[in-house]
Amino acid sequence: MNPEYGINKRQVSKAFNRAAARYDQVAVLQRMVGEQLLERLELVKLSPAVVVDVGAGTGLQTIDLLRRYGKAQVMALDLAPEMLHEARRRVKGRALERVLEAVWPRxxxxxxxxxxECLPFANQSVDLIFSNLTLQWCSALDSVFTEFRRILKPGGLLTFTTLGPDTLKELRAAWSSADAYRHVNPFVDMHDIGDGLVRAGLAEPVMDVEHYTFTYPDVYGLMRDLKLLGAQTVGSGRQAGLMGKNRRQKMMQSYEAFREGGRLPASFEVVYGHAWGVEQTLQQRTADGAIQIPLHALKGRSKPIGNRS
Structure with a gap:
């Protein structure tokens, strides 16, 4: 998936390390989407012993997972050490600790x-994988989903969000009029993501999409927020070195074509998905490499979360 676009993990880690201290100031979408993903967990009966928050960032949802599953071991995983530092401060801060200590021990x-893409957890050791707006920073979703299947217990749940191809479509179009470089990361289509879940051998994948629009008085506001979030272009096709003032000005002029009501829109397409872990011994590969799962292994599932579009 996205074979022509290689994510540079070192650049990703550096970008989020730099952004960690001020990330929460502008992480409005991340907070909104994370809350909705948590609400969807109310539709499924699950009492996990081990939860992994993949791409935990500053711990925005880690706190809620701890509250929701008070007896579970919660693992906050992130590629950026400074993000984990902020998450640790959030979770173990003195004021918050007094509130939570009665609910869960340290x-x-x-x-x-x-x-x-290379998770440090044992096979079939996790009951719930929760991942909010992280997968778009991975090079190969097939590798990610294979890892998720590997660590999920049979009957364990994967629930996640990621960004779809309409994300920042206005900014992408404005830059395309200025030069041929890639200034906005490409994002994978919902149906391709669903196909990847199937290829990995995860059961009963369900996908749906929601669209969000934020508005800004000017392009500078949008670019500032993206920089504070650490959401920079980190793959092949981006420009190396400094950018000319003329091209930036041309991009800004092109963006003005989208202005409505005195504001500039910034669109975000958010893909929601979930799937289930199965016994790996029940999986059978066909001649073309696809994975088949016997029907009896899928019986008795809880109510699906959302609908496939």
């Missing part, structure tokens, strides 16, 4: 610096 939360 030993129930662990902070792990690691790569989503």
């Amino acid at each position: 030993r129930h939360c662990h902070f792990v610096c690691g790569d989503t």
